[in-house]
Amino acid sequence: MTLDRTGDLGEQRQHVHAYIDRLPGDQLTVVCGLLEAMLSPLDRKLALAPIDDEPVTPEDKAAIQAGVASLERGGGAPMEEVLADFGLTMDDFREMARTPGPEDPA
Secondary structure, eight states: OOOTSSHHHHHHHHHHHHHHHHOOOOHHHHHHHHHHHHHHHHHHHHHSSSOOOOOHHHHHHHHHHHHHHHHHHOOOOOHHHHHHHHTOHHHHHHHHHHHHOTOOOO
């Protein structure tokens, strides 16, 4: 099996999965470390995040539709309102922007 680097991305992913499935444990550990090094911190967290399998309720659907309609009208939520949902203020947000995160280089 040869990996076609010019073909369909989905097909390439299938080839890579087939290779990974055949690796012994020690080599799989090395490949896992390589893949982790290649991904951004956010992508690593997203890759390991649990799948949200909760059903969408009628209330959820209504809220989603209201949000989409608002955006189509050029609306949105004010930043202060979004931050307040997390117990934050604009001053908190500005301070966070000035302070490097744990994975950011200082």
